[in-house]
Each structure stands twice: as C-alpha cells, then as structure tokens.
Amino acid sequence: MPYFDAASAAPLHPVARQALLASLDEGWADPARLYREGRRARLLLDAAREAAAEAVGCRPDELVFTPSGTRAVHAGISGSLAGRRRVGNRIVVSAVEHSSVLHAADSHAAAGGTVTEVPVGRSGAVDTNVFAAALDAGTALACLQSANHEVGTEQPVAEAAEACRAAGVPLLVDAAQSLGWGPVEGGWSLLAASAHKWGGPAGVGLLAVRKGVRFAPQGPPDERESGRAPGFENLPAIVAAAASLRAVRAEAAAEGARLRALVDRIRARVPELVPDVEVVGDPVRRLPHLVTFSCLYVDGETLLHELDREGFSVSSGSSCTSSTLTPSHVLRAMGVLSEGNVRVSLPAGTAAEDVDRFLDVLPGVVAGVRERLGAPASAPATGAADSASLVVDALGRRCPIPVIELAKVIGDVPVGGTVTVLADDAAARLDIPAWCEMRGQEYMGESPSERGGVAYVVRRLT
C-alpha cells in the first residue's frame, strides 16, 4: 500500500527502530543523575547530540533536543525575539513558512510586535532582494524555510543568510523538510528541524543556536538542554532520531537522485495524462521527493478519498480538506490553483512501480470526480454567444463548484464579454484568477456582491 505523504511524517527508518529498541534498556534513566544508569543515559544523550550536530553542521553545545519541530520553531523564535528585544520588535518571515513559524509570528503580533511577510513568486520562492529589503534596523529576527513543505520549492537560504549578515539580523531556518537530504548551506544563525520528517521517531525536534546569537529562552526554565527545552529528555527517541539522521544522510545522494527522477516522471506525465492540471512549485530548485499539482473542477477531499480507496495516501492543500475551509496559505501566497490539490511526497525506498501505478490510477480517479460534479469538458466551450455578460450565482456553493460554473458558461458570452461569479467560498478568490491564468482568460477583479459574498469578474479572451 503506497504511502506518499512523507512530508507529513515519514515511516520509521529501520535504523531508527533498531536504535530505539537498543536504547530502551540503556536510556530510560535520568541523564542528570550520577549513578551508573544516569551515566549511561548521559553517554547516549551526548553521543546523539554529537551525531546530530555533525549532521546539522554546528557544535554539539549549540544544539538542543526539543519535543517536536514545532516546539523547536516556537522556542527558537521566542528566544531570539526576547534576546534582541532592545534592537527592535520586527520579525520578517516568508509568506510560505510552516504554520509553526506563522503562528509564532502571530503570537508576536498579538503581543504588540511587528510582522513583515515577504511575498513569494509563482514558484513559491522568495526573491532574495525583496527579502533583504524587508530587513531594517529594527528587525530582531528573520525566518526562512530551507524548502517548502507543500510544494517542495527550495528557498535561497544562503543568499538570505548573507543579506541577514549584512543587515546584522539573525536568520532562523526551518529545515524540517530538507535536513534529511543534507545540511543547510550558508551562514544561518538558528536552525530548527523535526525527526519524524526524516524517518526518526515522533517526539524529537532539533534547535541549533549558533554561539554569539543573542538568545533568551522564554517560559519557565529548568536545567535540561542548556535551559532551552525544559522537561525530561525523550531519550530513547533522541538516540533513534540521531542514528536515523546519520543513516538517511548516508543514503541521501543516491536515494535523492532516484526519487528526483520519479518526481520528474510525475511532473511530466500528470499534465499529459490528466487534462486541466497545474503542476506547481519550482521544477528544478526543489526537494527531491515532493511534487504538488492541482486539478481544475475537482473537489480535493473527494479526490483524496478516492485515492485512498485505490491505496494511495497523499495530502492536499485544498480548502475542503482544511478545518478552516480556506485553501493552503502556501498556494494562496503563490497565487496558484488550489482546487483538486494533491501533494505527493515519496518516502525513501518508494518503488518505481508504485509511482507508475499512481500514474495509471490518477486519470480515472480525476475523471470520475469531475463527472460526478458535472465539470465541463476540457476544451473551452465555443458555442454561439448569447449575451455580452452573464452572472453566475454560486453563493453557498463550495470549491470547486464556483469554478465549474464559471467554466460552463464562459463559452456563452462573446469574446470580450464578461462572466461575473458570485461566490462566498474562500477558495474562489484564489481559484478563479488561477483558472483565468490557466485558460488564457482575463481576470478583471472582485467587488462586494449586493447579494452577499464577492463578485468575481472574468472577461472572455479566447
């Protein structure tokens, strides 16, 4: 049963499993104690820290273990902001950071701080010049992920770090998605990561803080983990995390190349096999194992459900798959289609045959969902034009219906005529312009609708 959601959680690496089992007997005691069980636990903890630090590219005393990647990000951001409170209260983040970064930024804003969000281009990457321009004398911290968790695009971290250095601002890199593939290049100041993303166990994150970076841990302290991560160390899991990081790194070059070719196959074949698909994210500067595409006129939740029935576990940034009924903030920041969104992230060891079977199954699954939704055929309608302008009422209808209704009637207005879509679903704001871009039609803008919701106006060009 192929599992294609490694970016959420990778299956436990065999080395992680072995290390976990081996250290259950040796690593349960308190490493702060001086008796033999404590000393053994301390040796395991020290060795794990050295191995993890070597993989990160920092000194062991710069690295602490946290209970999760999310907690590493939270501790890194709050500690840096507090450490540089006298410098200023601005935090600069890219618009496509992981929610743990954005939530920490929101908390900072709620406490009176300033947040500057750096936009990304259509590929999902920030422009280094734009990122650099956001840094000012009052910037306490900048955050940039090494690679995006939803679309796989790599960020220009080394260049951003150089800009941060020039501006005297520490850079925190969320390396959760990339650390298993290799160290983060460049002069970052703080780095956060999460073991279960590289095949380590849950319950372990990493936070590295370079010597010389001002850092004031927040919250009640204790004496563990240099005062940066209170609470009893999750020790057998820490050992497993470090051992598996070393193991995946040893395999990273070969496995990365293999998965990169499989992802290239998906990137090339999906648009050939499935009409009206947009493959998103940078095709080259990207994580080796991750690809995301969106399918017009498809309900993401149904698509995931149907793929699950076929045995494929994938993720989605569609609004209908989120608890808030809004599309993924990453797709929104990129300005790409969100409906029928599918993220495929291949765990190490994925068989080429499973990718081929996915490519075999996908067209029929998408066609089936479209048929049930009454989606228009692939080619744009070119029937006789009845009227110079039409209004489509999709109020109360969820994604992808507003876009389907738009596509159904665009052929009913003459070239130069307009279709106005009334919709109150949050995804429409992203998906109607994205549809226009994919279809070569002109998106003219939105205004509040008299009947509630929003009126989106599209001019027919072809």
Place this chain on the structure above:
Amino acid sequence: MPYFDAASAAPLHPVARQALLASLDEGWADPARLYREGRRARLLLDAAREAAAEAVGCRPDELVFTPSGTRAVHAGISGSLAGRRRVGNRIVVSAVEHSSVLHAADSHAAAGGTVTEVPVGRSGAVDTNVFAAALDAGTALACLQSANHEVGTEQPVAEAAEACRAAGVPLLVDAAQSLGWGPVEGGWSLLAASAHKWGGPAGVGLLAVRKGVRFAPQGPPDERESGRAPGFENLPAIVAAAASLRAVRAEAAAEGARLRALVDRIRARVPELVPDVEVVGDPVRRLPHLVTFSCLYVDGETLLHELDREGFSVSSGSSCTSSTLTPSHVLRAMGVLSEGNVRVSLPAGTAAEDVDRFLDVLPGVVAGVRERLGAPASAPATGAADSASLVVDALGRRCPIPVIELAKVIGDVPVGGTVTVLADDAAARLDIPAWCEMRGQEYMGESPSERGGVAYVVRRLT
C-alpha cells in the same frame, strides 16, 4: 544491580515496551490525516486518551498529552492563570512543589504576578487550614502536589480541593509521583502527570482540565491536542504510556502493599543501624515506595558515589549534589537535616533481598565517609569545659564540615555556654538548626559575621 531511584525515572514497564513496539508500525503517521495510516494513528491516539482518562478519572476530552510532566505543569499553570486573568493574578503554591511548578510560579512573579507560598510542617505536608487561608478573591490558581517527590509525604489534596471549591479557585494537582498508584481523590480542577514516573516512556505527560475550568492556552497554538499542546503527537510513546498506566494500576494494590512493607523496614532499620540519622517525611501518609533520610556528618555526594560503587542507585537532596550548592527546597521548607541526604524510591518489582543488602551495606558506607571526614563519634563529647564560649571558623568549608566542626567542640564549652559557627555554605542555615534539634541543643539564631558569611550561635544544653 538494584536501582532505587524510581522517583526520578522508573525503568520501562514490560507492557510499555510491548505497546511501544506494537505501535511503532501502526502509529507513526499523522493522526490528523484522513488516509488509512492516519486513521490508524488516530484510533491509537483515541484509545490511549480513553485509557488514560479512565485512569485519571476524567473525560477523554478533558485530557491532552504533552511532551513531559514538566510541560504539562507549565501549560496547566500558564493556561489557568491566563484564563482567570480578570479574577486576579495570585497563584498559591505549597513550598514543596516540584521545581516545574515553582519555576512556573517564578515566571508568573517575573511577569508581575503574585505568588503565595504555603509553608509545610516538619513532615512535609501543608496544613489544610493554612492552605485555605492563603486563598483570596484575587487568587487565580492554587497548586498542590498529590505527594511529595523527595520525601513521599501525601498532601491533603481532597481537603485542599474542597477549600478551593469554597473559595472559587481552581486547584491544579501535580500527580507525577502518585498517579501510577491510584487516581487523585477529590474535586481537583486540573491535573498533571508524567509517564516515565510510572514506568511509561519518556516524552509523554498528561494534562487534564475539567470542563468549565477557565483555560486560555499560552504560546503559539496549533490544532493538535485541543490547542493545548502544539506539535506532532509523540504517538507510539503515548500508546505505551497509556497501556503501562493501566498495567501498573492493575498491580498497584498488591505491589504498593509489598513496597510499603519494604519501606517500613528501611524506615525502622536505618536509625537502628546507622547512628545520627534523621528519617524524614510522614511515616504513614506517604507514597508506598519512597523513603528519605539524612545522615549527620556525611557528604551527600561522596555517599551517593560510594553507594553507586556498591551497586545502589539513589538520589539526594544534599547541597553538594545540586548544581547550585543549596540544599533541596523541600528539605529546607521542612526544616530538616539536609546533609548526607539519601532518597530511596523503589521501582515496582524490587526484590526484598536487594533492600536487605542495602541495609547491610549502608552502615559501613556511612561510617567510612564519616571516618574520612573526621566526624565526631556518635555520643556528644562531654569533656571538661575550657571556656564559656567558642568560635569555630568554617568559612569556605562546604557541607557537612561546618556541622562536624560544631559537633567536635560542643563538649568543650560548659552546659549553658555557646559555640558560634562561622560559615558561608548555604546548607549550614538548614543543618545547624537541624543538628541542634537532633542533639537536644539550643539553636539561638544567626547574624552576619564580621569576617564574612554568617555566624550561627548554639547553646549547649546537655
């Protein structure tokens, strides 16, 4: 090799180990995902929550899993204080709470809040009336442990909860040391615990918040664990924690009675076997598996080291075994001797023979340490009195030297005469009065010494 420090961390229970192994394959995926691996993880998480809630005595939706007991305490305290900010900013804690509670209270004080510390008697228990009197209209939260982690004394939690209910104040119970032995009785509002104390794995704490308790989680949120514990769930470990809690509870009555008898043996025999020992903590209202005693004229660190050489792993609240060179705050609050302090906490399954061997070994170990330190013989010296008052300079000397020097010369002053001990070691403030109490001498008080440090004055009565 007998390990007698279960109160720091219990060895992994066999059921925890089995459950951990079994769920490594089923429980690694993200329980928030809807595909089959996610649904399996969700089922495991839900079942673990139900089992843990049943053991705690709350509803499953009142309980969240945290990364540690410390984090459960921190989240419980910060969330309650924030939720009742309009009521007031006072937190009431006992003086002998775990450091995680006291550090959270310190953080609250640093942020402008008010902390009231309720003193304890010589047994380590709070007086319910004193606790109740500390609650006022501006009290946002009260905290009381179910049983003390250093001396084993049970607190009157049910009575305190009743007083809290009458005052309209929520009570947070730190049940870290007792939850494996049974549920916490009474109408508590919040409860925190830690799996590795009952034989579960590291990396798992519990926080229960009763419905209706005002609670505003602090720090950046996410959607996991009801918004009360951000970060990917430590899932196989959570399963192991819940399974082992159920298992230790099934054995608690029988094993508790067996260990209680072993502890009674230690409590009775140690004062018979070792001269100048104070066994501390309540002899009856106590945890079944824990006993603490202090040995006059003994250096705690050396004692632990020698016991470790003999194969016994124990803990100590002596100043020389802490990084801050101050005695345990618990012993200080109780006003009992801290030098030569030994905490014995028996893990489930401890063999009676190991306890007997400990009792065999201990007298020789203590005598050896005393001999090397030049400690006085057990009986107080009764030589001819040379002078009505003597000054002993122990400045710059660490525990237990100031007390040893005092004991050496007390016989050199006549009954009614005084010995003044000059000392700058923090333990002297606790141990000189404690020595007087043990020896039937009169402790007259302290004053700053002209030569630095503190002058402690003792009058010879016998």
